Amino acid sequence: MASLKRLLVGSPIRTARLAHERLTKKTALAIFASDALSSTAYATEQILLVLAAAYVAGQTDAFSRVIPISIAIAILLVIVAISYRQTIYAYPSGGGAFIVAKENLGTLSGLVAGASLLVDYVLTVSVSVAAGVEAITSAMVGTRFADLHNHRVWLCLFFIMFITVANLRGVREAGSLFAAPSYAFIFSFLCLIGYGLIRYYLSPGSIPAPNDADLKIAEGYQAHPLSLLLLLGAFANGCAALTGIEAISNGVQAFKQPESRNAATTLSWMAALLITMFLGASVLTHLYNIHPLEHETVISQIARIVFVGKLGWFYYVVQATTAAILVLAANTSFAGFPRLASLLARDRFLPRQLANLGDRLVFSNGIVLLAIFSGVLVWAFRGDTSRLIPLYAVGVFLSFTLSQAGMVVHWWREGNMLRGMGQAAGRSKPAAHEAMNSMADVEQLRRKSHWKKYLVINGVGAISTFIVLMVFILTKFLHGAWIVVILIPLLVMLFQRIHRHYLEVAQQLSTEGLAGLRPIRHEVIVPISGIHRGVIAALEYAKSIAPHHVTAVYVNLDDETTQKLREKWQEWGSGVSLVVVASPYRSLQRPLLNYIDRVKRSSHGEVVTIVLPEFVPARWWQNLLHNQNTLFLKGALLFKKGVVVTNVPYHLEH
């Protein structure tokens, strides 16, 4: 086992190397942006899937609504990106929704944001991997591998395992694994958009008629004329494009110095790319009359039409890089989930095991947990993106809203502080000067003086994302969002329950009220199964720790054997008293436990030590040849108060 782990994960890394495991902007873009950028591979399709409900109801122009909806989403995206740039500067040590909400809105809001983000990370992995597998199976349409579609759940699980292992190896190695596919995707997707637009304007007549034989409608929708609700539903579905945009603000610490500036620049680049690619894809679907199909993705259809003839090979480049980026997009969550879980664990809202850095300097437990949850989800929803999407964005937009609202409060407080300083300055120049010096960073102060502007920006962000959240719950509740709406409060309750436990433990373990070490009085019991070297070693040990308070106990299973033991005891007892207890039901454990209870009751607060003779076979399989009485007894004694269990092993050879 250990060597298998080493082979997959690599050798341990020293703590001292922690500082070196930081990311350049290029690597960070590949890791953190893969989620957000990859969503362009399915966001447009999710809009079309809802519009298809109006299309089958007879409104042949329904699909053209993809353009205004995409523009609305792009505007929302700009607002959210600008909002998050502020967060990055205000929280250079990493300002995920959890931290921002907790500091500014209180612990409960922080926990709600934390729960939303955790759910979101799990869904990101599931949706991305499922969409990546769909890109692969789309490319197989018309080939003899067409039935790969039926094995998509296994493909998804395979990819999740692959990413898990990559991440367990450590964050920098993961970055170098993922950089090439990310940039290849950006390049091929931009080529698709560029060449698609040029081709359309050079030969607008060569567009094939849309294929409606295999038309797919979004999960939970039937034929229905265009209505506001339907448009809002399409908009909400398309908002999947925004998921992942917060990843950078959560992981500012992973950047090289200066962390904030590098992170903000990366965020801007990411937003620009995202808008270009998302709008480009939407425009192309409109120009090329693409309809959503059951067995082929929208992007695959566009690429097939655009790269026809001599450029046919480039279709496969697009599909391959799309699949790669999607599968690897899940990696964003593998950076984010364990980090957030460790923050929650450090604050004692999750098990403390999640706070430990593993031996490769990554939060191994969090990585494994994420792999399990997302694997289960993919399996439960049969790897179907369109069934996972309704669950997706509730958590995302809830955390957006809480984060932005927290930033509003943040700026309000900064403003109050500055005003306080200004008043102080009015009264006494030197005091204000001192206050300014104590801040040390003039740049910081300069930024803070714009607090009103920032407050407005984040306010707009908070309100917009809150509205979208409401739209989401309104349009998607019955389609699956209810699961998340129920799950998030449950998670928050779990966090609080865990927190209470840790507080209680700390209180119970506190040394308050104690005054130094107290002396202890002993009573030692040695359960014996006969007289052999193992038992003699235990008796010797027992006599050494409490020379005059040792009793040996023997369970009588057979009168004859017991009589022989009594005789042998004359020789070996060395003054230790022997107690024989009866066992009418041939059980060893029950009579022993009863005896120990009796001794405890009459011991007036003395510590009762059970010295267990135990022989340890030389080979593991030899354990099968011996009763595991000692093991069972140890287990039963663990729950008795005031009983100390001591194992005196006797090692066998061969």
Place this chain on the structure above:
Amino acid sequence: MASLKRLLVGSPIRTARLAHERLTKKTALAIFASDALSSTAYATEQILLVLAAAYVAGQTDAFSRVIPISIAIAILLVIVAISYRQTIYAYPSGGGAFIVAKENLGTLSGLVAGASLLVDYVLTVSVSVAAGVEAITSAMVGTRFADLHNHRVWLCLFFIMFITVANLRGVREAGSLFAAPSYAFIFSFLCLIGYGLIRYYLSPGSIPAPNDADLKIAEGYQAHPLSLLLLLGAFANGCAALTGIEAISNGVQAFKQPESRNAATTLSWMAALLITMFLGASVLTHLYNIHPLEHETVISQIARIVFVGKLGWFYYVVQATTAAILVLAANTSFAGFPRLASLLARDRFLPRQLANLGDRLVFSNGIVLLAIFSGVLVWAFRGDTSRLIPLYAVGVFLSFTLSQAGMVVHWWREGNMLRGMGQAAGRSKPAAHEAMNSMADVEQLRRKSHWKKYLVINGVGAISTFIVLMVFILTKFLHGAWIVVILIPLLVMLFQRIHRHYLEVAQQLSTEGLAGLRPIRHEVIVPISGIHRGVIAALEYAKSIAPHHVTAVYVNLDDETTQKLREKWQEWGSGVSLVVVASPYRSLQRPLLNYIDRVKRSSHGEVVTIVLPEFVPARWWQNLLHNQNTLFLKGALLFKKGVVVTNVPYHLEH
């Protein structure tokens, strides 16, 4: 878990009730004979399956050979039954092949017999249950449950579980469960034979033509004209009728007193019934032109033809009782296997856990083991009787042969002793008289004086069964018997390996060479994770067992925390020295183990005690919230020689 066990298995029974759990002859016949009698349900069919090979090769009278073959088997049966009656009298305390072979031919022969019997018991369960399920699925032919045939493996496993639970409840209760079905089967089968014969002689013209559409040939046979080998193969297959006949001699102790006489009478009854039923079935198949079919058993076909018209309901009585007896026949092995396993375990050839009486006074571990093995076998052979049969009788006839050969040696020795006594009597009457008195039992002596006759009887038995064994290996080796031929030596080697281990352990644990308890010198190490009440309890304990030899060890994971601990130690250390060890890879366990190793190396034979502070949460799930470092450390320390581990638990509340 515990209460589920109680519900299924019942409350524990006191050891003192052991003597009351004996069987009357009627109950014993039901339990021990169910295996032997039930084999009449498939033995004739197994002969026909081989003869079918000649039938399809064009020899239309091939099936008539079933009569001479059955008579040969019946003669063999009489020989074996008479032989075993002798064993019962010679070994009133239970004379299975294992004991007889061991006492007279030596340990190795005993082990071979033991291995054969164990294999045989497992196969009995598998074959009987599979044949019982076939009786059920045969009755479904032509009804809408006809596809039950495809679920036969699950049905088999269900029945095995049912019998297992019944047996775990205890032997007498099992007897009362099984008596009614056994007698119902005997009654209905005798009715079938009687009415079948009467009907044939009253209206010989009403016999339908044989159905050959679905003809089945024995596993491994192709169309082949009648040859000696084919006839021997058919004979060998039919010898399945003899299996189970030894069960009574193995379990004489389970009878009421006088055990031997009751057991011998039961054996005679069983043999008489067995011959009547087996020959009756063979004669009917011949009279009614029955051919072996794929989807219906031979007995089902006979019963269908015999009980036609108004008596049609009796067909279902026959099938139901046949199924019941077959499924319950497995019960023979559930009495025999655990008993034999316990004998082997008492002689230290099997794990000693198999020697323990469970809390319902049955050998629970043996019962569970048998259930597992037979379940696996049924599953591996897809519940097909004809595929299991070739494996079946090798073990049976090997143990028959060894047992009878052992009896020959037994009588030879008795004879020698009597001759010795006779010579002594010739020299001095009183000495001979004394010798006779010392035997106390004149009846016993009277029997022994016939030793020559008995020697011949058992000799004939041994030679006949040995010949059949050779026939079996000759005709069935390639059809599956090779598995058993390989398995039995492997089992014997396992027995010997286990035996050697126990001998070595006994030697290593022997107190020889020791002289009383020696004093011990201590070195105590307390690994600590900080200073809290749990740690303080451990320190107090450590100081009490070795006041001046306690060291606390702390693993430095973080310099700042370590510094704080050092400061706090001034207050709480009470003179105990604190050692801080470094951990460059953030592991707790490795540095601690290394430190313990260093102390051990420099301790010059002193005992090193590790006192582990451990807090025990009030509820099991709370363990998930704490690092299981103590647990892992305990596991790692178990394999270090000369290290004693002491747990000082600190119990948390809530």
